[in-house]
Amino acid sequence: MQRTLPFSENRVFVTGNEAVAWAALAAGADIMFGYPITPQNEIMHYWTRLAPAYGKKFLQTEDELSAGFTTIGGVLAGRKAFSATAGPGTVLFQEPVTMAEMMRIPMVVIIQQRGGPSTATVIYSQQEVNLAAFGGNGEGWRVVYSTANHQELYDYTIKAFNVAWTYRFPVFVLGDGYQAKMRESLVMYDPASRGMELAPAEAVVGKPGRPGSSRPAVHLRNAFSVEEELYESIMPGEEEFRSMARRVVEHDEEGTRGAELVIISHGVVSRAAVAAIKRLKEKGIKAGYFRPVTIRPFPEEALQRAVALCPRLLVVESALGQLARLVKEALFNRPVESFDTIFRPGVGITAEELVEAVIKIRQGGTTCV
Amino acid sequence: MAVKLSELTKQRELLTGGHRLCAGCGASVAVRQVLHAVPKDTSVVTCCPTGCLEVSTTIYPYNAWRTGFIHSAFENAASTMSGVETAYRALKKKGKVSGDFRFVVFGGDGGTYDIGFQALSGMLERGHRVLYVCYNNEAYMNTGIQRSGATQLGTWTTTSPYGEQSFGKGQNRKDLTAIAAAHNIPYVGQAAVHNWRDTFTKAGKALQAEGAAFLNILAPCHRGWRYPMEKTIEISKMATEVCIWPLYEVENGKWRLTYRVRNKKPVRDYLKMQGRFAHLFRPENEGVIEQLQEFTDRQWESLLERCGEKA
Numbered sequence: 066m067q068r069t070l071p072f073s074e075n076r077v078f079v080t081g082n083e084a085v086a087w088a089a090l091a092a093g094a095d096i097m098f099g100y101p102i103t104p105q106n107e108i109m110h111y112w113t114r115l116a117p118a119y120g121k122k123f124l125q126t127e128d129e130l131s132a133g134f135t136t137i138g139g140v141l142a143g144r145k146a147f148s149a150t151a152g153p154g155t156v157l158f159q160e161p162v163t164m165a166e167m168m169r170i171p172m173v174v175i176i177q178q179r180g181g182p183s184t185a186t187v188i189y190s191q192q193e194v195n196l197a198a199f200g201g202n203g204e205g206w207r208v209v210y211s212t213a214n215h216q217e218l219y220d221y222t223i224k225a226f227n228v229a230w231t232y233r234f235p236v237f238v239l240g241d242g243y244q245a246k247m248r249e250s251l252v253m254y255d256p257a258s259r260g261m262e263l264a265p266a267e268a269v270v271g272k273p274g275r276p277g278s279s280r281p282a283v284h285l286r287n288a289f290s291v292e293e294e295l296y297e298s299i300m301p302g303e304e305e306f307r308s309m310a311r312r313v314v315e316h317d318e319e320g321t322r323g324a325e326l327v328i329i330s331h332g333v334v335s336r337a338a339v340a341a342i343k344r345l346k347e348k349g350i351k352a353g354y355f356r357p358v359t360i361r362p363f364p365e366e367a368l369q370r371a372v373a374l375c376p377r378l379l380v381v382e383s384a385l386g387q388l389a390r391l392v393k394e395a396l397f398n399r400p401v402e403s404f405d406t407i408f409r410p411g412v413g414i415t416a417e418e419l420v421e422a423v424i425k426i427r428q429g430g431t432t433c434v
Numbered sequence: 435m436a437v438k439l440s441e442l443t444k445q446r447e448l449l450t451g452g453h454r455l456c457a458g459c460g461a462s463v464a465v466r467q468v469l470h471a472v473p474k475d476t477s478v479v480t481c482c483p484t485g486c487l488e489v490s491t492t493i494y495p496y497n498a499w500r501t502g503f504i505h506s507a508f509e510n511a512a513s514t515m516s517g518v519e520t521a522y523r524a525l526k527k528k529g530k531v532s533g534d535f536r537f538v539v540f541g542g543d544g545g546t547y548d549i550g551f552q553a554l555s556g557m558l559e560r561g562h563r564v565l566y567v568c569y570n571n572e573a574y575m576n577t578g579i580q581r582s583g584a585t586q587l588g589t590w591t592t593t594s595p596y597g598e599q600s601f602g603k604g605q606n607r608k609d610l611t612a613i614a615a616a617h618n619i620p621y622v623g624q625a626a627v628h629n630w631r632d633t634f635t636k637a638g639k640a641l642q643a644e645g646a647a648f649l650n651i652l653a654p655c656h657r658g659w660r661y662p663m664e665k666t667i668e669i670s671k672m673a674t675e676v677c678i679w680p681l682y683e684v685e686n687g688k689w690r691l692t693y694r695v696r697n698k699k700p701v702r703d704y705l706k707m708q709g710r711f712a713h714l715f716r717p718e719n720e721g722v723i724e725q726l727q728e729f730t731d732r733q734w735e736s737l738l739e740r741c742g743e744k745a
Contacts, residue, residue, distance in 0.1 A: 099593070100549075101544065101574045101577040101578070101580040101593070102577060103577050103578075106577050106578045106580065106592070107578075109580070109592070109593050110578070110592045110593065113592070113593050113594075113595055114595055114597075117597060117598065117599035117600060118598075118599075123593065125580060125581055125593045125594075127547075127548035127549060127551065127583065128509060128548060128549035129549075153507055153508060157509075183507055184484050184505070184507055184508070
């Protein structure tokens with residue numbers, strides 16, 4: 066049985082789902098718990114084919130609630146467990162993910178966003194931002210990485226495992242159906258060959274000895290008797306989340322300095338934004354681009370700095386203002402007139418459309434819906 | 435109830451042609467056989483959870499259903515229909531709705547055996563007058579052939595692949611028909627698409643039942659089972675002949691075989707017709723077929739006993 070990756074660096078041309086399966090393997094994942102839903106199915110398919118050769122496991126459950134809770138069970142037993150889902154599946158994942166938040170259990174879930182609400186489309190959207198960041202009954206103690214390309218799907222899947230097992234918060238990798246199904250080139254690598262250390266997993270149950278006498282007892286709570294008891298647990302948890310947030314928050318920007326307009330987007334849409342600002346530059350228009358890589362925690366300070374001197378902002382997303390809500394919260398003191406938006410729930414956005422929109426805005430028009 | 439096929443062909447189809455299910459798909463055959471049993475002057479409301487049947491019969495702006503039709507989410511068709519039926523009863527009581535209605539759910543095995551199981555059990559226990567039909571093709575075909583609780587031992591699927599470490603699915607299927615019967619509802623039947631008369635008769639009884647009814651209909655899928663598309667009916671028939679899918683009913687607690695197998699054939703004869711079992715005939719997977727045979731025999735013997743067929 067082969068135990069190590071068959072490469073240290075390997076340029077490949079694969080689908081996003083295949084990239085995720087390899088990245089999970091590279092990140093040292095032990096087991097995947099999954100349930101069929103398009104467009105993430107192939108993560109399970111690739112994983113089930115890869116897993117046996119590397120001594121890894123797979124278990125298909127009867128629904129996403131079960132996939133989430135079996136993942137938690139695997140983690141409590143000391144395994145690096147993960148899952149993948151989409152759309153209505155992400156809705157069902159909220160129950161296990163909030164339990165992971167409350168009990169501070171590391172957990173990695175890949176979301177390949179599809180259209181919503183409900184069954185909607187199996188294809189694409191950016192409508193799972195609210196759900197990924199704040200979907201549960203709680204305070205949104207999750208880390209959400211929004212990826213834009215296959216290299217990032219690979220990089221951030223590995224990172225997700227490390228962040229989850231370092232800080233013990235659930236981590237979502239937020240891709241989408243386009244990234245899931247499209248083929249693209251990327252470099253897959255063995256994290257060790259790049260000097261990356263993988264955070265170790267630790268068992269909570271099933272350890273030798275007797276808890277409380279021969280080894281320290283672990284008490285992870287999910288239920289509280291009185292209000293104050295809960296409050297006293299939430300507040301230090303929030304403090305730890307904020308402290309972690311400062312260390313994991315990430316963003317990307319280009320050409321924001323001196324820009325007359327900054328396009329704010331995330332995920333795959335930001336590729337259109339990057340292409341658009343290049344084309345605008347050729348036309349002599351100075352536009353910049355800003356992209357939160359972590360949707361949660363949101364790079365509020367970086368965004369404030371990047372757009373402080375910029376008179377106009379264009380928020381673009383394949384949803385009806387889910388990113389814009391976070392942006393407006395971060396820039397709460399800006400005049401409303403400085404925002405333009407392109408909201409296309411469930412539909413892709415091209416560079417050509419953005420170039421056209423920016424030209425229209427410069428001519429005194431607006432793109433707001 | 436003597437019915438002639440020639441008469442059925444003249445009946446108006448409640449699931450029309452032009453839908454986009456595959457040629458040779460067992461699901462549409464199952465649906466049409468059930469809906470033919472709807473009494474005249476009775477209206478039908480149908481509901482599908484997400485699945486091949488729903489996707490392929492309701493591609494916007496078309497709809498192949500000549501019934502009131504609800505697409506529900508994946509886990510909750512039985513709940514949705516429970517709500518419809520409850521409202522119907524209330525309206526009927528108040529005299530706000532006239533005419534006779536029947537309510538039929540058509541769910542695949544993923545939406546019935548697995549994610550929809552809780553909703554189904556609730557519906558059966560509460561005793562809504564709804565007929566729940568599972569068109570059972572023994573895997574999640576709509577999302578790309580993943581194993582389900584209905585998948586037989588040793589089956590290849592995309593999430594139970596075979597190779598050095600695996601011979602395919604590692605577990606036996608669950609016996610959902612018997613589980614439904616354990617709810618002590620008026621009518622439960624197990625049918626298959628090759629025996630139209632049997633399915634039609636069972637659907638008729640199920641629709642007449644004064645309470646919840648459940649039909650589990652084997653509906654072979656050539657894409658997932660890997661056989662030539664014209665063999666759907668033949669394979670369904672063989673499933674019954676090898677007793678891996680016996681035809682029976684449980685009417686008011688009374689178990690009865692509705693088709694007596696005269697010459698029980700080995701399971702092997704059924705398996706070798708399908709690509710999803712081809713790997714079981716390789717030397718490295720020796721013994722799996724025997725395990726499946728043993729499981730089938732055990733289930734069959736137990737069924738014979740329940741049906742009073744054993745001396």
